[in-house]
Amino acid sequence: MDIFQYHFMQNAILAGLLGGITCSVVGVFVVTMHLSFIGVCIAHAAFAGALLGLWLGFNPLIGALLFSLAAAAVVGPVADRGELNPDTSIGIIFSLMLGLAFLFMGLMQGARTEALNLFWGSILTVGRQDIIFLAATTGVIVGLVAVFYKEIQAVICHREIALAVGIPATVIFYGLLFSTGVTITASLQTIGGLLIYCLILNPAAAAYQLTYSLKKMLLIAAAFGVISCWAGLVASYLFDIPSGASIVITSSIIFGLATAFSPKRKVKRWQQAPLTG
């Protein structure tokens, strides 16, 4: 296809590959540890931070990074301590972030094209700097997962037990939350603040339906993430629709298919034959 000859399309394909892998790998932790709402909260914090950057005239990615890390640092203890129902307190932080995002948006002068791009994402206009940031994030996240795989697996399995056997479970848990923040920041420009979370959640949730092996789940989720980005990209080009939306819709369709054909829906098949993954 001739669309791959265009430089912007090559950048978009690269961004889809890197963003698809990173978001999905982080998504596996979000899904298996049931942190979906915390993840949504961090995503909106990143969005609010980026808008603050645009409003005050500094790099929006720095604003997104600071806000998402701050949100991770606040929602983690809130969920842990249980002083309030975690859903209630995280919901309050989530709504605050959304409120701040709209406030910064409202305070901006003139045209808000760049701000709107952060809403919906613009994978077709991704620049070299964005690709480098995304590649570095992918390298760091995948590298950390490989190095700390056994500790991460233990924390996913049971955080309190991981702590009880002498694993630094709290550090690993907050590391995963901060990784979510960094991933969202790196992919903000590509996918958009309102849609990024779907790319984190959908491929991982689809992979969750298909395997009982964490390693396979990571690989399947990454493949689904990349397929979502590339298929969404092609659909965006062919039908002239917003790229972020088409990527998210593609990932949702993959989730729907994975759920429909999930072997986990077959009732207690493992009772007849033990599963191996």
Place this chain on the structure above:
Amino acid sequence: MDKTVISIQDAVVSYREDVALQGVSLEVKKGEFIGIIGPNGAGKTTLLTVINGLGKLIHGQARVLGSRLNGRNGNDLRKRIGYVAQVERIDPRLPISVRETVTVGCYGRLGLFRRPTRAQQKTVDEVLEMVGIAHLSQRPIGHLSGGEYQRAAIARALVQQPDIFLLDEPTASIDQKAQHEILNLMKLVHRQYHTTTLFVTHDLSTLPSICQRLILMKDGRIWQQGSPQSMLQEEVLTELYGAPISVPSNIASLQM
């Protein structure tokens, strides 16, 4: 045999406005098997968390395996303490197998950046065989019954090669047959390894017959302690639980 491995002096633990432990002192010797009983909210679980360094003392001190717990060395000590909690509901779709769950037991001692060695993998196989779930090793952890899950939890703690075993109501929420099997397994484990063991339960009928000492807790304090013979008396238990209690027939052997 008379070496003290746990020494707690005047421990006070509080969760916000609730005082969970009020001036508890306890000495445990190496190889002892201790049963801890008492009504709900007596502070039994909190006592175990003081021993593994997860409970924060607001007064008093605790010395475990020769080290005084100071809030910084808890992680190192926990590598030497096996902990089994009561059965919890695990997501049946969780992509982690029984074998992987049991292998987690050696991760603490192994440390960061290192993978389990072949010898450790062999230990995992042996322990799975010993607790009777080797045939379930590839099954997802969320697919086990309560009794099988507790066997996996005990296997994980054994893989840790602990110096102290803490069992927090390991027989709660499982059926009587599984309770019986877990108690027999604990007996077997103690006979084989002579590990110092603290076994918490609020259900007298699940008290292991190998208990050498019974600690009776009430309102965050050690209310009484002594030999099973002296503690398992109807009048003592009735006063402990605040309701008429008769000694279950299946633990009559502890009185002998």
